[in-house]
Amino acid sequence: MIGQSVTRNSIILGLFAIITTGMVVATANLTKDKIAEEKQNALKRSLLEVMPKDRLNNDLLKDSLELQADKLLGTTEPKSAYIAKLSQEPSGIIMQVIAPEGYGGSINLLVGVGIAGDITGVRVIPPHFETPGLGDAVDIQKSDWITSFNGKSLANLDEKGWKVKKDGGQFDAFTGATITPRAVVDAVHKALLYFDQHHSELLYSNRTSPTTAKGE
Numbered sequence: 190m191i192g193q194s195v196t197r198n199s200i201i202l203g204l205f206a207i208i209t210t211g212m213v214v215a216t217a218n219l220t221k222d223k224i225a226e227e228k229q230n231a232l233k234r235s236l237l238e239v240m241p242k243d244r245l246n247n248d249l250l251k252d253s254l255e256l257q258a259d260k261l262l263g264t265t266e267p268k269s270a271y272i273a274k275l276s277q278e279p280s281g282i283i284m285q286v287i288a289p290e291g292y293g294g295s296i297n298l299l300v301g302v303g304i305a306g307d308i309t310g311v312r313v314i315p316p317h318f319e320t321p322g323l324g325d326a327v328d329i330q331k332s333d334w335i336t337s338f339n340g341k342s343l344a345n346l347d348e349k350g351w352k353v354k355k356d357g358g359q360f361d362a363f364t365g366a367t368i369t370p371r372a373v374v375d376a377v378h379k380a381l382l383y384f385d386q387h388h389s390e391l392l393y394s395n396r397t398s399p400t401t402a403k404g405e
Contacts, residue, residue, distance in 0.1 A: 236271055236283050238329075239301035239310030244280045245273035254391075256284065261383035263287035263295075263376055272392065273301075279392035280304050282384065285314075288376035296327065296373060300380040304392065307342040311335050311377055326363045327373050334361065334370070343381050351378035 229250065236249045249271040258264045268285040281303040288296040301309035312335060313328050326332040337360060352358025353371050362370045384391065 235299055235312060235314060236301075238312050239299045240271075240273045240281055240283050241309060244303065244309065245275060247272075247274040247277075249273065249283065259383060261379040261386075263289050263379070270391070281309055282391050284380055284383070286376050286380045288372040290368070290372040290375075296369070296376070298373065298376060298380075300377055302381065302384045305342070306344060306381065306384060306388075307340055308338045308377065308381070311338045311373075313373075326366070327369055334363070335373075337361065338377055341377075343385055348378075351375070 233250060240249070252272040252274060253269050254272065255267045256262065256264070256270050258266050258268075262268070262284065264285070264287055270285065271283040272279055273281040273283070281301060283299055283301045286298045286300045288298060297314045299310075299312045299314055301311070303309050326334050329335050346359060349357060350359040351374060353360045353362040353367060353374060355362055355367055356371065358374065360370060360374050
């Protein structure tokens with residue numbers, strides 16, 4: 190009787206373990222899909238912050254390409270870029286850029302550039318480790334400083350202008366924190382230089398190195 194009871198309890202415990210494991214796996218799969226969906230939605234929202242809706246009528250996430258690592262972008266590995274289009278014609282690009290010398294370390298940026306080479310928007314994206322009250326003013330949630338890039342280009346601002354005012358340039362710094370804005374200004378300037386050098390490769394179908402179009 191004791192042996193039968195132990196066997197029966199073991200079977201029950203085994204079945205319970207199997208059911209529980211199945212529920213955990215099913216929940217994990219559902220959660221994984223939801224998290225992935227939320228990440229995609231968050232990315233789309235961020236992209237539309239740096240490329241105004243009146244400049245595109247395509248799905249940015251579907252019109253993407255891979256940019257190889259480049260010093261001008263501050264990247265050490267390939268990063269996705271997103272092509273904005275109006276009526277199937279390129280109207281701009283959003284690039285992932287890294288400012289490697291912020292006060293708290295590297296700063297990840299999205300830089301939107303119109304087809305004419307004008308900045309359509311810049312945003313800091315996670316992660317960044319800037320000190321609260323100082324370098325974190327680059328975040329749109331903390332101040333509107335990052336919007337000072339809007340409309341700037343290589344055509345309307347010469348090389349000397351692409352510095353903070355303390356260094357003789359056109360951009361404000363933060364009180365007690367020059368390192369972070371200096372790094373971001375430099376990174377955005379270099380992103381424009383990259384766009385200028387690879388304009389045709391980035392925006393048109395006959396792309397060659399350093400880009401690889403997804404889905405081509």
